[in-house]
Amino acid sequence: MGKFMKPGKVVLVLAGCYSGCKAIMVKNIDDGTSDRPYSHALVAGIDCYPRKLTAAMGKKKIAKRSKIKSFVKVYNHSHLMPTRYSVDIPLDKTVINKGVFRGPALKHKTQQEAKVEFEERYKTGKNKWFFQKLWF
């Protein structure tokens, strides 16, 4: 009835080394391409969540504990669990795209870009759920 796998949606990763991590769909390919003949999506997610902060911590400590490690990956839809949340971070599509996986330097650069965007959003205090570690 309604398609809900759309860019901007928060998604849980179910398989692979980032399983249990929350990610945002950047680009969605429903019908598949020749080298991936299944519906898949490019997601940018959080590998290491920012740590818990308390009022008693000093500025330096807070800065250290607010660090986010991100990842960018292409996943089959069946390895993602969609949620009802969505986050509208303007992830730059020219930087984060599927061509990124050709080389490690390019991939690293993309992950840096995602990391910067995520940290900015985390500091504003919006979309709290996305930056919380999933407990299971």
Next chain:
Amino acid sequence: FIAWLLKKMKKSLVSINSRLQLIMKSGKYVLGYKQTLKVIRQGKVKLVMLANNCPTLRKSKIGYCAMLAKTGVRYYSGNNIELDTVCRKYCRVCDSDIIRSMPDRLVKSK
């Protein structure tokens, strides 16, 4: 009173059964957990039917995805074995996802 209630339930079950058989014959449907999820994700589903002995985790997952896709979920009052005999397949059907290609007739009569 209880006898009447049972009879009423039985009657509704019978009518669901006949609807399901109609869909099996002439509608579009998909059976099974994995395929159901796949089709829900694509947004092509009008209704999902789940057997009553579907494991709760699975039931929740399908329910959640269906909620996201704004699809209805119906709980069949029978077992998966019964669901299978209704669908006339020779295997157990735990959750059948039925895509109705003839929505008007079926939905109206429900």
